[in-house]
Amino acid sequence: MSEFTVNKTYAEINARIKSGEAVVVTAEEMVDVVKKEGPVGAAKKIDVVTTGTFSIMCSSGAFFNFGQTTPTIKAAKVWVNKVPAYAGLAAIDIYLGATEPTEDDPLNKVYPGEFGYGGGHVIEDLVAGKKVFLEAKAYPTDCYANTKCKKELTLADMKHALLCNPRNGYQNYNCAVNLSEKTVYTYMGMLKPNCRNANYCSAGELSPLLNDPLYRTIGMGTRIFLGGGIGYVTWQGTQHNPQALRGKNGVPKRPAGTMMVQGDLKQMSAKWLKGVSIRGYGTSMAVGIGVPIPILNEEMAQFTGVSDEEIFTQVVDYGHDYTNGIQRNYGEVSYAQLKSGEIEVAGKKVATAPLSSVVKAREIAELLKKSIMEKQFFLSEPVDQFPTVDFSFDNSNK
Amino acid sequence: MYTRIYKLMFPKEASDQPIIYRLVKQYDVQVNILRGEITPQHEGNLILEFKGEADKVRAGLAFLKEQKIGVELFATKVSRDEEQCFQCGACTGACPVGALHIRRTDMAVLFDPEKCTGCGHCVRICPVKAMNVSFDQLARVAS
Ligand code: SF4
Ligand code: SF4
Numbered sequence: 179m180s181e182f183t184v185n186k187t188y189a190e191i192n193a194r195i196k197s198g199e200a201v202v203v204t205a206e207e208m209v210d211v212v213k214k215e216g217p218v219g220a221a222k223k224i225d226v227v228t229t230g231t232f233s234i235m236c237s238s239g240a241f242f243n244f245g246q247t248t249p250t251i252k253a254a255k256v257w258v259n260k261v262p263a264y265a266g267l268a269a270i271d272i273y274l275g276a277t278e279p280t281e282d283d284p285l286n287k288v289y290p291g292e293f294g295y296g297g298g299h300v301i302e303d304l305v306a307g308k309k310v311f312l313e314a315k316a317y318p319t320d321c322y323a324n325t326k327c328k329k330e331l332t333l334a335d336m337k338h339a340l341l342c343n344p345r346n347g348y349q350n351y352n353c354a355v356n357l358s359e360k361t362v363y364t365y366m367g368m369l370k371p372n373c374r375n376a377n378y379c380s381a382g383e384l385s386p387l388l389n390d391p392l393y394r395t396i397g398m399g400t401r402i403f404l405g406g407g408i409g410y411v412t413w414q415g416t417q418h419n420p421q422a423l424r425g426k427n428g429v430p431k432r433p434a435g436t437m438m439v440q441g442d443l444k445q446m447s448a449k450w451l452k453g454v455s456i457r458g459y460g461t462s463m464a465v466g467i468g469v470p471i472p473i474l475n476e477e478m479a480q481f482t483g484v485s486d487e488e489i490f491t492q493v494v495d496y497g498h499d500y501t502n503g504i505q506r507n508y509g510e511v512s513y514a515q516l517k518s519g520e521i522e523v524a525g526k527k528v529a530t531a532p533l534s535s536v537v538k539a540r541e542i543a544e545l546l547k548k549s550i551m552e553k554q555f556f557l558s559e560p561v562d563q564f565p566t567v568d569f570s571f572d573n574s575n576k
Numbered sequence: 577m578y579t580r581i582y583k584l585m586f587p588k589e590a591s592d593q594p595i596i597y598r599l600v601k602q603y604d605v606q607v608n609i610l611r612g613e614i615t616p617q618h619e620g621n622l623i624l625e626f627k628g629e630a631d632k633v634r635a636g637l638a639f640l641k642e643q644k645i646g647v648e649l650f651a652t653k654v655s656r657d658e659e660q661c662f663q664c665g666a667c668t669g670a671c672p673v674g675a676l677h678i679r680r681t682d683m684a685v686l687f688d689p690e691k692c693t694g695c696g697h698c699v700r701i702c703p704v705k706a707m708n709v710s711f712d713q714l715a716r717v718a719s
Contacts, residue, residue, distance in 0.1 A: 232662060234703065367666050368701055375669045452662060454703035464662060464704070517683060531669030535662050536683035 182475035184221035188559040191225045191472050195550055195557070200225040202550045204543035205384050205471075205482055212483025221479035225472070226550055226557065229386040229482075230403070230542030232466040233379055233534035234454050236365065237345035237416060239275040240301055240443055243338040244312055244331065246270060251324035253314035257281060258300050265314070269322060273342075274300060276453075276463035286458060290363040296461025299453030301341070304333040305405070306448035339443035341405055341451070345415035347467050349387030349435035350422075350491055353378040353511055353530070355523055358497030363458020367533055369496055373523055376493065376530045381539035382486045382513035386469035387435045389482045391428040392569050393420070395471055397560025402439065403468030403546045406450035408555070409441025411469075414564040421567060428481065428569045431490045431510060435564065439467065450542075468542040470550060472557050480571060486513035493523055579627050579693065581610065581711070582637075585646035586620035595643060596622075603636035604628055610652070611711070623650060623711055625694075652694025654709045656687045661706035667698040 194200040201224050203211060208227045212220045242263075244256075252269040256262070260280040263272040276298035285291050303310055314327045333339055355376045356362050356369035363369075367377045382388065390396045393414075400411040415436025422434035450466030473479050492507035499506050511521045516530050549555040586595070599605050606627040613621050626633050640647050654675075663685045667676045675691035676698055678684070698707040 233664070368670060377666070377669060452704050455705070456703055457700055462703075464664075517680070519678065519680065529669065531667075532665035532678075532683070535664045537663040537685070540682075 182477065183218050184475050184479075186221075186225070186472070186474050188472060188474075188557055191474075192556045194225055195553060198551075198553065200550065202226045202228060202547045204540065204547055205229045205389050206540065206543070208479075208482045209383060209485040212479055217476035217480040217483065220483060221473050221476040224479065226547075227389060227471045227473060227482040228468060228543040228546040228550070229384055229389050229471060230466070230468040230539040230546065231347055231381040231385050231534060232450070232538035232542060233381070233464060234365075234456070234462050235343065235346045235348075235465040236277055236462050238341070238343040238463045238465055239273055239297060241271060241273050241338070241340045241342050242336050243271050244329075245335065245337050247324050247327045247329075249323040250321065251314060251316050251327055252319060252322035253316050253327075255315045257313045259295070259303070259310050261295070261297050261300050263297075276301065277460050279461050290458025291460075292457065293455045293459070293461045296453065296455075298451075298461050298463030301443070301463060302448050302451055302453040304336075304339070305443060305446050305451055307332060333444060336444075340440060341409065341443045341446060342438075342440045343465065344438050345417055345436045346439050346465055347386050347415070347437045347469075348380070348433055349385070349391070350430050350489070351379045351433050352494040353491050353516060353521070354496045354500075355493055355508065355528065356497035357495045357499075357508075360497075362497050363456075364496045364500075365456060365459045365462075366496055367531070368457060371497070373526060373528055376516075376521055376523065376528045377533055378491065378513075378516045378530060379533040380491070380513065381534050381536055382489055382517065383484060384536065384539040384543055386467060386471075387437070388429060388484065388489055390469075390471050390478070391424070391430060391435075391481060391484075393435060393564040393566045394478065394481075395474065395560070396437065396469055397564050398562040399558055399560045400469065401556070401558040402470075403466070403542055404439055404441040404446070405443075405466055406447035407441050407443075407445025409439050410558075411437045411560075412440050413438040418564060420565050424567075424569070425488070425490060427484060427488055428571075429484060429489055432492060466538060466542050468546040470546055470555070470557055477571060486517060489513045491516075493521070579625060580633070581623065581625050581650040581652050581694065583648045583650050583711070584622045584624060584640065585648075586622070587644055587646075588618045590643055590645060591618060591620055593643065595640070595645065599636050599639065603639060604632050605636045650711050652696075652709055652711055654689065654692050654694050654696070654699070654707060657706045657708065660704050661685070661702075662704060664703070667702050667707060670697040670701040672697065
């Protein structure tokens, strides 16, 4: 017998989506549903909770097959709009990473550098339908005689274009401050000296992995909203760390799980994939991701009912500690506190600013909800699970 | 306190005069240089922010006129490209006057051009270059 009162299968939920009966709410709306109905009541009522996040996500990029030339070429070095791509895969397959700057970028020589254009911008330009300039160099072989090629092409001209992000959707992230005496420019933004501002980067209660903290439903093969198209979770992301410190609700209080995601770039849109320039740090890409979570039982209802008040993160010093690999924090704060605009660090009030868009995260969750209700999007059952840890609400409440 | 942005055009003959020094010293006007250029004809153009009490700034402007310095009132117009902005909120930490701020009820990032002083901090911080600054001529100042 099952340990749960409510038990639904993916097939049952999909059948309800198909018949137009499925009840779908966003992760924000679910907070109130669980408060009012309790986990069992909520699980009976709700079939799917949609989540979303839209933020700068390093460890993103795309594979392209740019088509052969005559004579044929085995490209060894490739640049797209002067941004180097990795070509050591085959003849005309390349991987273009989001954080790769243009080859002649002055970087941080004039500090803090501007990093005006990079791999993320190339990907955005391509999905926006713009032409890009590709240059390749090669050594000749008997089967691939060409030694160089230059061509202009659009995304439609690419034989194959796959967004493939080895680490996205970090489940929780540090709140960054700077306790040093000088301004620092980090991937967490500009941090003023002596702890005068704090930046954080998570959609909180809307964020996918914070709503499925133990990876019960998000796993290999989960169908998701990715960059405006449909994508899949294909593996746990790099640096995935289920062992991170967790609260009684199972939600990690430190950077923990991550997802590797993939999808056909040709379906995606520049609205949900944006090249970014982070002053003093480099280029990257903002990626929009939405994950539907099936409410299989009351445990999933309780997980998805989590609110910003119940999600905590640590305050980390990026002026000195982070760069020097010092594992130390300056206390914990909840996302409700972070979103209020002010937190307290070592007895001092500090203004907060987000780097992750709540407005767009909500828009993604709403879009996903709409496509499920319109029977355009069905849930997929993972074929395998991410590495996780043991957890149950019963044990944690004892 | 009065804050305005002016473009001063120095004719060749005035380029060796301590004009700005006198403006600060005698008229008690705080100046902040936003942009400067020297033309090939050795005329100088400066875009300055003036801060001070209104009558002092007015007296300072009259002094400039006496010195045959061309003066144009400028507005730094900072605008947000709404299509480009993805509402992340990073700029709100950089804006010193709260012209960029977050509506806490829904975490929308709002831009209030009325409050904006044109300092340009957000232009450097915004990761998608959604904030743009331009200097627009408002009027030629007649004093
Ligand atoms: S220009 Fe300065 S005052 Fe105006 S919105 Fe940007 S940061 Fe704020
Ligand atoms: S930093 Fe740029 S994209 Fe982000 S909210 Fe401000 S203007 Fe919009």
